[in-house]
Amino acid sequence: MGSREFHPTDTVVNVKGVKIGGGNAPVVMAGPCSIESEEQLMSTANAVKAAGAQVLRGGAFKPRTTPYSFRGLKEEGLKLLKAAGEETGMPVITELMSEKDVELVAEYSDIIQIGTRNAQNFMLLDAVGELTTPVLLKRGFANSYDDWLNAAEYILAGGNRNVILCERGIRTFETYTRNTLDIAAIPVIHRLSHLPVVADPSHGTGRWHLVLPMGVAAIAAGADGLLVEVHPNPDHAMSDGPQSLTFENFATLMNGVQSVAPIGSSNRVPLRAQPIGV
Amino acid sequence: MGSREFHPTDTVVNVKGVKIGGGNAPVVMAGPCSIESEEQLMSTANAVKAAGAQVLRGGAFKPRTTPYSFRGLKEEGLKLLKAAGEETGMPVITELMSEKDVELVAEYSDIIQIGTRNAQNFMLLDAVGELTTPVLLKRGFANSYDDWLNAAEYILAGGNRNVILCERGIRTFETYTRNTLDIAAIPVIHRLSHLPVVADPSHGTGRWHLVLPMGVAAIAAGADGLLVEVHPNPDHAMSDGPQSLTFENFATLMNGVQSVAPIGSSNRVPLRAQPIGV
Amino acid sequence: MGSREFHPTDTVVNVKGVKIGGGNAPVVMAGPCSIESEEQLMSTANAVKAAGAQVLRGGAFKPRTTPYSFRGLKEEGLKLLKAAGEETGMPVITELMSEKDVELVAEYSDIIQIGTRNAQNFMLLDAVGELTTPVLLKRGFANSYDDWLNAAEYILAGGNRNVILCERGIRTFETYTRNTLDIAAIPVIHRLSHLPVVADPSHGTGRWHLVLPMGVAAIAAGADGLLVEVHPNPDHAMSDGPQSLTFENFATLMNGVQSVAPIGSSNRVPLRAQPIGV
Amino acid sequence: MGSREFHPTDTVVNVKGVKIGGGNAPVVMAGPCSIESEEQLMSTANAVKAAGAQVLRGGAFKPRTTPYSFRGLKEEGLKLLKAAGEETGMPVITELMSEKDVELVAEYSDIIQIGTRNAQNFMLLDAVGELTTPVLLKRGFANSYDDWLNAAEYILAGGNRNVILCERGIRTFETYTRNTLDIAAIPVIHRLSHLPVVADPSHGTGRWHLVLPMGVAAIAAGADGLLVEVHPNPDHAMSDGPQSLTFENFATLMNGVQSVAPIGSSNRVPLRAQPIGV
16 A cells, blocks of 8 residues: 555645655754753754754653663653644654553654654554554664565554655664665655655764764655754763754754755656656 | 673573473474464474474464464464463463553463564563563564663563573575574573573574574574474465474474484583683 | 874875865766677767766676676777777776786776775785775775775775775665665765765666665765766666666766755765764 | 586585585584694694594685784795695695685695685686685675575686585674674575585684584584684684684584584485475
């Protein structure tokens, strides 16, 4: 159901008036990795809004490699996020980790994010397939394009057509970067599927100084948007500080995004016009 | 809590009298990928028992790459599995995929398997950490040893000390095999952790003709057991036929396992006696 | 010697007046994978020159996965290449595969290419280190950034400072693309090294329809140039047809390159101005 | 020419009476990574011979990641190796890195080793294809089985039928081990090809404490032999100390090899008797 053969024209996901996909201007979703406090979140929300972001991101439930790390403010974080979104007039996105929290997260968030570690948690995909809330599905860090599109199929098959795919880097032998951001995923998904696809250069690189060039490169390759971590003071972030941008660097990224958006958009068109073969 | 520095002596997981780990004879857990019918399951249970298997495996909830494949008999399958275990006098193991099914699966199964796609589904790990039922935790197919041991930590931190680790192959560039079975994981885990570690040569290779040599190799390297897919008629299996053994080939595998078990056991000893450093 | 700590300012490689690196406009090197005939080569040379390419590429010695494939026109190919370069006023680049052909290739070619399969053929690297001819060193398809920079060190240590690095894709588990073009390599190398770095989106993807978006993305990320396969009739190419561009598509790529070149150039600057640490 | 369809019965490579492949007892080739001195080499040669090794290995030309590391004693090393082989009555094996050294190395060595970094150095493969000296071809660390067999084809096509394949670990995301030793390569190659295949657990793991279990596991899976690094004092080795065995640990390994050799041999037989298809 996600394939272009099944549905040739682009799906546009409309989130409270923000349109993602289908050749619309790239939508940047930005905010802190973890929601830490009202002040941290509000200052970030105001800064990213001013720079041109259209969606506010923030983590309330955090998947962490070890159980002993900070795991998020949970419902308290969701409330702060919803309030910050309303105050700044931006829809919000946050991660859902548990089948038991589906209703809770759906109540507070405008887009539900499924993280890379749950990219093949099929029961969770089944659960969000029953909603109408848009779902941003990250690629599993060792999932092929086929695996990823098949995971999206779980959501689509449940009746939820509002699926956004997110390339966030794959695991390779290279250790300098946290992951290898596979930018080719963007034109490939545009060829194989009608769903919008965005990139996460923060997790895709793990280093703030790569977020700018890689974010711009993803847009140039035709990405429908970006997911970016921004923090008032990355050195003191409770998670993912090394890959978070300062407000100033985020504004520079936004300038770059706007300047390459036209070429990114033109990159999307011929792909659809050419034969599928070769 | 899973590290050998924290707990120097081996953990032995006792499943209804079957002892896994700590230098006990290797425990082979065998049965069909999917439970398809009472007849299919009982004939397999009898055959693997006769050949020396000590635990019966069978899938009732099946994670499938696409939602359109057979997804298991669910509770009906669990009932058949429990009955087959009781009739043949073997404890049983089956996979848990959903936080909502924790109690259901715990009621029917003697070991709860967490599959590779849920290897970092931290909410599910939290949930089984609250049980006393032994848990077999498969390595995520792109998880490092550290990731895997940290995932086990979620279960241990919840209070459940009965954790068995299972190497089931990692994803690499090689496509001839379904995965690359990383046999080095066995001596590495024995060095880093006190938990038992078994190998799954069926998923680890994806080809029946490799299950025998790789199963024997894993035992030679010190594995505390194997998880093996066996089917009365692999050509007609509803899932994983190409990697399932016939009864006859499974019996040959068991002969191999018994013949290398002493060297495997001796391989475990010096590792513990030597310094941790290089 | 290749590190930025050793030599903070950018190396600019000057090839008969074409300047590569140091913030100069991106240099596109284009031409056929294999030189097949004078007519094929000349028509391609004229077309890529007209579209804005500055260097002519063409393979005379071809590394092929099997010994039974077409292995190139050898010295006859070199002669055709030199003539085509002279006629169109472009410097030329071709691959060197053998220690025995160093002088021969250096006689005909303005840049010597070391391919991915010889990326750690240290004797060959030693040999080209003794020349003054510029060397384009492709990244080994499973080489880390460190491996690659250390390989460059073999050439630099021999006295040849005219080294250009080329990202051409790494081997990952993804099979839809021939390789995974690691665009992050570009800003990373610019941070770690003073050497110019270009990208090869043809080998990096293996599919013509990805060459355009990935070539543009690489330039947006700050690449100092591209290496692109172009053929008058890709369907009839003797090698690499599926990844070769037609003349028309190559012209479209060049337009994209020019439109993102300014942002790519600006992406290079802040990297040098910021601290090396995280 | 290397495929089993072309030549159904096993190739046995006879090196001065030592028979490798075809179900003969496993042949262990052991010695220091680098030849450092006559004393170091002779003491090692005597120790490995006493423990049951049949071939003496030793590096005279060393491929090193950086040009500033010790690169071997070169011809002096070859002379020491030949002398040590003659004195202990063992054939010797050493690595060839350069097309220019083919005759030199062939004069001193009974088996010519092609290392992983030259596994697709096709000109070097062409060159050794013209000899009759047996060639041990290591798998490139990112080469698929197909790539590897095709590389062997270069040697076979030249007329040299004495090719031994060597699995030495592939590059994966796991960093605890230097490489991931892909033991499945052994039964796969036995199925696809008639050539003998040995394993190198020293490079395959990079850690001495893994060499014993992995060496034994490779033999259990049917390997025709092992290549093992042994040093009188690994802490002071000029290269690869962390993966070199002491004399005592090597003797323990040899005991393990002998105890699993029968099961390894039996693992080879049914593979040939079964159909090639799944």
